[in-house]
Amino acid sequence: MLEVSDLRKSFGRLTVVDGVSTTVAGGECLGVMGPNGAGKSTLFDLLAGATPVDGGTIRLDGRDVTGLPPEIRVQAGIARAFQIPKPFPTLSVREHLVLAASAGQGLRGAALAGQVDEALERTGLGDKAGRTGRELRLLDRKRLELAKALASGPRVLLLDEISGGLTEHEVHALVDLIRGLKSPGLAILWIEHIAHALKAASDRILMLHLGRKVIEDIPDTVTRDPRVRELYLGQAHHA
Amino acid sequence: MRPGILLAVAVVALVLLPFGADRGMLFLASEILVVVALSQAWNLLAGYGGLLSPGHHGFVGIGGYALYVLTRDLPVHPYMAIPLAGIVTAVLGFLLAPILFRLREVYFAVGMWVAAEIFRIVVMRWDYTGGAAGLPLAAARSLNREWMGASAYWLALAVALGATALVWALMRSNFGLRLRALKDDELAARSIGVAPHRVRLAVFVLSVALTGMAGAVSFLSALFITPVAAFDINWMVTIVFVTIIGGIGRISGPFLGAALYFVLRETLAFSSSWYLVALGATAVLVMLVMPGGLAGALDRLLSRKSTMETQP
Numbered sequence: 001m002l003e004v005s006d007l008r009k010s011f012g013r014l015t016v017v018d019g020v021s022t023t024v025a026g027g028e029c030l031g032v033m034g035p036n037g038a039g040k041s042t043l044f045d046l047l048a049g050a051t052p053v054d055g056g057t058i059r060l061d062g063r064d065v066t067g068l069p070p071e072i073r074v075q076a077g078i079a080r081a082f083q084i085p086k087p088f089p090t091l092s093v094r095e096h097l098v099l100a101a102s103a104g105q106g107l108r109g110a111a112l113a114g115q116v117d118e119a120l121e122r123t124g125l126g127d128k129a130g131r132t133g134r135e136l137r138l139l140d141r142k143r144l145e146l147a148k149a150l151a152s153g154p155r156v157l158l159l160d161e162i163s164g165g166l167t168e169h170e171v172h173a174l175v176d177l178i179r180g181l182k183s184p185g186l187a188i189l190w191i192e193h194i195a196h197a198l199k200a201a202s203d204r205i206l207m208l209h210l211g212r213k214v215i216e217d218i219p220d221t222v223t224r225d226p227r228v229r230e231l232y233l234g235q236a237h238h239a
Numbered sequence: 240m241r242p243g244i245l246l247a248v249a250v251v252a253l254v255l256l257p258f259g260a261d262r263g264m265l266f267l268a269s270e271i272l273v274v275v276a277l278s279q280a281w282n283l284l285a286g287y288g289g290l291l292s293p294g295h296h297g298f299v300g301i302g303g304y305a306l307y308v309l310t311r312d313l314p315v316h317p318y319m320a321i322p323l324a325g326i327v328t329a330v331l332g333f334l335l336a337p338i339l340f341r342l343r344e345v346y347f348a349v350g351m352w353v354a355a356e357i358f359r360i361v362v363m364r365w366d367y368t369g370g371a372a373g374l375p376l377a378a379a380r381s382l383n384r385e386w387m388g389a390s391a392y393w394l395a396l397a398v399a400l401g402a403t404a405l406v407w408a409l410m411r412s413n414f415g416l417r418l419r420a421l422k423d424d425e426l427a428a429r430s431i432g433v434a435p436h437r438v439r440l441a442v443f444v445l446s447v448a449l450t451g452m453a454g455a456v457s458f459l460s461a462l463f464i465t466p467v468a469a470f471d472i473n474w475m476v477t478i479v480f481v482t483i484i485g486g487i488g489r490i491s492g493p494f495l496g497a498a499l500y501f502v503l504r505e506t507l508a509f510s511s512s513w514y515l516v517a518l519g520a521t522a523v524l525v526m527l528v529m530p531g532g533l534a535g536a537l538d539r540l541l542s543r544k545s546t547m548e549t550q551p
Contacts, residue, residue, distance in 0.1 A: 070429045080430055089423055103431060104432030
């Protein structure tokens with residue numbers, strides 16, 4: 001589904017993403033870990049087209065999408081839930097999703113309504129469909145990020161720390177939700193600091209440090225790796 | 240239901256106005272409606288689309304000249320030439336957009352103004368458009384003199400109400416959602432698949448087409464057009480004043496702004512210098528105390544009243 005090879009990005013002298021390659025197949029969830037500044041969010045910026053790459057290629061179903069602007073990538077099927085939610089203050093929750101389904105996937109009529117309702121139901125925003133972006137609390141803003149990405153009909157779903165600020169119980173619900181999303185037509189990439197959540201939902205985990213790939217393997221192998229323990233689990237993060 | 244009935248009564252009253260108004264009143268009413276239409280068109284681009292254009296007077300002039308040239312060279316009735324004038328300005332806008340849209344923010348504004356200047360200079364130097372002396376309405380013979388004032392009024396009414404209905408319908412459509420999303424946060428809008436250039440191009444072409452039609456209607460009853468009148472910067476001053484005073488990005492804004500503008504103009508007509516002072520002072524005052532313009536103030540008043548009514 002998604003093939004990334006030798007992706008590079010520098011800001012001035014600082015290399016933020018340094019030759020990252022990976023492949024995510026349909027039905028798979030790739031967890032992305034790494035300490036702050038490892039280049040995780042920049043990697044997503046490159047995949048989503050928010051920032052141009054300095055080198056390397058991104059292929060979606062074999063098609064090279066490396067040079068496409070973000071709106072075309074969404075239409076091609078790469079959707080993203082931002083770490084810092086970006087709701088439109090004057091649009092209602094439902095309008096956000098109608099927009100995502102129509103602009104992102106070109107849906108109309110009953111197919112559009114169905115997609116919107118499904119995204120509302122999956123993310124538990126059904127009773128807040130009439131609220132505007134401005135009125136939402138942080139948790140609902142995070143849910144809306146995920147709902148927007150789902151409503152655009154993704155083939156590749158980029159989730160950037162969507163569990164931040166959630167209670168333990170809510171994190172479990174989120175893990176169940178992400179597991180429920182897995183299907184042969186969807187590849188998921190999930191950046192998360194909460195290791196046990198990532199472990200529970202991911203088929204493989206990619207560990208980044210200073211823009212480079214440290215290890216990419218099944219969750220048990222990654223969390224047992226001494227380099228990972230030193231870099232990440234040893235630090236004052238939720239282990 | 241009640242606002243709907245009120246609206247229908249108002250529209251019927253406006254349609255029947257020529258049967259109860261004298262020539263002078265009808266002329267003034269047509270003028271007001273042209274300003275409403277122009278402001279609605281500008282509001283669509285600036286208020287909803289977020290593109291501030293100080294060059295719309297160029298498209299007023301192009302619309303007016305399109306009417307005069309089309310009815311001179313082609314066998315079209317002047318009334319039919321009005322939608323055609325809209326098409327001419329739309330095509331011109333469509334061709335200019337790739338250049339103008341390379342410019343952002345304040346540079347777009349400068350680009351629009353330069354475009355309007357170029358239109359004026361070309362029309363003034365070109366024999367085909369009559370040069371600096373202007374053109375008479377060659378098809379004036381085919382107009383019924385007795386119904387001339389009323390017809391011009393009805394055309395102005397059609398363009399004003401048509402522009403308003405179009406903005407109303409657009410803002411309730413998927414296209415309106417895209418426009419609002421882009422105005423709120425461009426990156427977030429692009430991240431769910433909204434293509435900014437296509438949306439802005441559509442809104443720009445619609446805005447200049449409406450402007451061209453309103454321009455054509457405005458110059459129809461004059462029976463003569465000159466570059467000085469057609470490309471007058473005062474069009475722009477009036478449009479911006481009316482839209483901002485009325486409430487930018489609000490559909491009732493152009494109506495409220497036009498009402499205040501014409502009240503000021505008619506009461507202060509004795510002195511052109513005091514009239515400009517009053518216009519400027521009103522603009523500053525409204526911007527300071529009512530950021531949403533008259534429409535915003537009216538909204539707040541109505542919502543306060545309705546919350547008072549619902550309280551026991």
